[in-house]
Amino acid sequence: MDYNLKIESGRLHLQADQRDYFMSQLRKAMQIKNADERLKATSEVVLPPIRKVADYLEWTQHFFVPRSDPPGSFIRIAQDEYTAYAFMSSPDGGIMYTRPWRKYTTMEWRQIRCGMEFEWNIADWGWDVVSTKLLEVAEELARRRDELRQPLLNAAAISQAGHIPTVATVMTKAAIDSIIKTSTTNGFPVTQVAVNSGTLMDMSGWTLPANSMIAGSVPTEVGGSILTKLYNPGYGSLAWIANHTIPSNYLYLSGPANKVGYFWSQGVRNVSEQDIDRDVDKHTWRQEVGAHVEGSHWVWRLQIT
Numbered sequence: 001m002d003y004n005l006k007i008e009s010g011r012l013h014l015q016a017d018q019r020d021y022f023m024s025q026l027r028k029a030m031q032i033k034n035a036d037e038r039l040k041a042t043s044e045v046v047l048p049p050i051r052k053v054a055d056y057l058e059w060t061q062h063f064f065v066p067r068s069d070p071p072g073s074f075i076r077i078a079q080d081e082y083t084a085y086a087f088m089s090s091p092d093g094g095i096m097y098t099r100p101w102r103k104y105t106t107m108e109w110r111q112i113r114c115g116m117e118f119e120w121n122i123a124d125w126g127w128d129v130v131s132t133k134l135l136e137v138a139e140e141l142a143r144r145r146d147e148l149r150q151p152l153l154n155a156a157a158i159s160q161a162g163h164i165p166t167v168a169t170v171m172t173k174a175a176i177d178s179i180i181k182t183s184t185t186n187g188f189p190v191t192q193v194a195v196n197s198g199t200l201m202d203m204s205g206w207t208l209p210a211n212s213m214i215a216g217s218v219p220t221e222v223g224g225s226i227l228t229k230l231y232n233p234g235y236g237s238l239a240w241i242a243n244h245t246i247p248s249n250y251l252y253l254s255g256p257a258n259k260v261g262y263f264w265s266q267g268v269r270n271v272s273e274q275d276i277d278r279d280v281d282k283h284t285w286r287q288e289v290g291a292h293v294e295g296s297h298w299v300w301r302l303q304i305t
Contacts, residue, residue, distance in 0.1 A: 056139035057243040060149035064263035071266045071288035079103040107290045112144045117280040156293045157301035166303045171202040192239040196248040253300040261293035
């Protein structure tokens with residue numbers, strides 16, 4: 001059977017009529033009269049392998065504004081510095097002029113590639129091999145996009161004095177409060193934080209100072225959330241982005257994505273061919289990507305040691 005691969009909502013899929021094929025295989029197997037053969041046939045169709053790895057969830061895209069410039073185009077990103085200057089003088093004083101200058105940086109395109117071969121007899125395996133493997137392809141593309149953007153976030157935080165604090169053992173209330181307060185004081189308040197789902201549950205051990213003005217008066221909905229979910233999703237008025245693929249020893253905090261950087265991503269291109277000498281269908285996927293962080297002063301990284 002020839003498989004028609006396509007992209008829907010950013011994921012790779014079989015078309016509906018091909019998914020129906022597997023159900024037809026099941027019905028066909030159920031019609032086998034010999035009990036032993038029928039059991040073997042239905043088992044091959046009904047019992048697919050249980051996935052042994054957790055789904056990969058992309059997360060760094062929350063820190064970048066998506067762009068759709070043509071692949072391979074030369075991207076110029078304007079640079080600017082604060083140059084205006086005013087001063088106090090007597091009415092007879094003169095004017096001091098300043099002049100902005102023109103400066104640019106650029107972005108380097110990268111290509112993510114993935115290839116897979118399917119044997120022609122794959123429909124006889126008894127389970128939906130193609131859809132399962134296409135999910136893995138989509139996950140690998142997402143993993144590589146994160147691998148492109150995460151080092152840029154690291155470099156941005158490291159370039160700013162005081163933006164890579166550390167805390168011992170667990171995520172603490174004091175550490176998060178300090179970043180919120182300092183970033184607000186500096187005029188670049190953080191509005192979102194990416195954190196591992198398990199690390200986020202460290203919040204369940206937070207306590208309020210005995211002399212706090214809100215000690216003993218935590219809102220019921222907050223207490224209920226901590227009791228049932230082990231965290232408060234609205235703490236600090238931050239958007240908490242949590243999933244298991246985010247490193248458990250780092251938290252990334254920033255202002256809005258449009259203050260941080262840009263991400264270029266072209267649609268995934270799929271090319272397929274048949275290898276008649278080896279009885280396989282060959283498929284390749286390519287995606288042009290690029291990323292740039294401009295607002296380093298908005299980015300923080302909290303390390304748990």
